[in-house]
Amino acid sequence: MSPQQNRGKLSLFSGSIPMSQKQRHHLLKGISWKSQGTIKYLLFLSFLVISVTNPYPASAHKVEVAGDVGGTLHIEPNDNPRAGEPSQVWFAVTRRGGKVIPLAQCNCRLAVYAEPYATGEPALLEPRLEAVAAERYQGIPGTEIIFPKPGIYELQLNGKPVSGERFKPFKFKFEVTVAGGSTQNTQIQRDVNGDLVEGESQKLPIWAIALSIFGFIGILVVVLRNMRGGGE
Incomplete structure (x- = not known):
């Protein structure tokens, strides 16, 4: 130019x-x-x-199978539990073919472990299960859990039939990732030994x-x- x-x-x-x-x-x-x-x-x-x-996206329902019994874990809200906040947990337990096994027909026990843990180590939490209604299921095992801090936990659901019911005993292991809580208050809860477990909400990762x-x-x-x- x-x-x-x-x-x-x-x-x-x-x-x-x-x-x-x-x-x-x-x-x-x-x-x-x-x-x-x-x-x-x-x-x-x-x-x-x-x-x-956003490091903790919502995940889909977790499914486990043991013998002739299948189990689906769901945690509200949106399968994305947060530390220090109440999470509604329920298990849809079904026999082969899709027939639901309600809590009334199952001697079920839930144990919560913080990863990693050693074999024989006592559970961090043993929430009491109650019969709940969720989605299309009625009377299935459910409970409320407050995870003390962010991290990875293992939920173990053991079950065996009550008298007169026919299905094989089962043991499901579900791995759950817990994100930091949004509240600033420290949450306190009791573990199975009666000791206080203190969990603080975590801030956004660096x-x-x-x-x-x-x-x-x-x-x-x-x-x-x-x-x-x-x-x-």
């Missing part, structure tokens, strides 16, 4: 030479498209940061906070580049 053309281009933006209506139309159209592209990119980065900083910061820095860099580009 010649020096004369460069001067003509600069004068167009400096205002020394008036722009025609057509030129202003094209200029505004170009800025509009750039602004729309910037907004879409910023929205994309925002959603990306939000999705990455790596998640760092990702959020880097994401917003990236957004700021994009905005500054577009501002500089628009001023050239």
Whole structure:
């Protein structure tokens, strides 16, 4: 491009030479498209940061099978328990063919272990099971659990038929990941030995906070580049 053309281009933006209506139309159209592209990119980065900083997504129901009996674990809310907060737990226990085994027909026992644990180690919790109604199931084993702190737990459900019922004794092991609680209050509960178990809600992990910061820095860099580009 010649020096004369460069001067003509600069004068167009400096205002020394008036722009025609057509030129202003094209200029505004170009800025509009750039602004729309910037907004879409910023929205994309925002959603990306939000999705990455959510380290505990909801999981599907957990299913175990032992002999002729199957068991499905569900934890409310949304199979995503949080430390220090009450979680409603229920088990849909069925015979082969889909027939439900209610708690009244099963001598069931639930034990909760914090991973990792050694063989023979006493359970952290032994919640009492009650007959509950959940979804399409009636009278199935259920209880409320307050997990003391974030981490991985193993829920063991043992069962054998009461007198007159016919199904094989079973033992299910369900692995559960517990996220940090959203409340700031310390939750206190008793374990099976009567000792107090104290669990504190955990804050957002450091790596998640760092990702959020880097994401917003990236957004700021994009905005500054577009501002500089628009001023050239």
